[in-house]
Amino acid sequence: MKAEVKVELKEGVFDPEGENVKKALNLLGFSGVKNVKLAKVYTIEMDKEENVQEMCTSLLTNPVIHTYDIRKG
Numbered sequence: 568m569k570a571e572v573k574v575e576l577k578e579g580v581f582d583p584e585g586e587n588v589k590k591a592l593n594l595l596g597f598s599g600v601k602n603v604k605l606a607k608v609y610t611i612e613m614d615k616e617e618n619v620q621e622m623c624t625s626l627l628t629n630p631v632i633h634t635y636d637i638r639k640g
Contacts, residue, residue: 572635573636574608576633623635
């Protein structure tokens with residue numbers, strides 16, 4: 568069993584890494600970049616089906632500032 572979990576900051580939460588990347592891209596001449604938002608993707612391989620949602624809420628995310636999407640495959 569394999570699951571991918573994409574974790575992003577919620578809308579309205581400041582993303583300092585994304586802001587720094589945007590500024591660097593603009594300095595390199597990519598003036599059309601309006602916003603950069605970073606995300607983490609966790610690829611979890613398991614022997615059997617586990618409760619991936621519980622993994623997200625107990626360790627992988629902070630529900631106050633993060634959203635997440637689970638894709639099982």
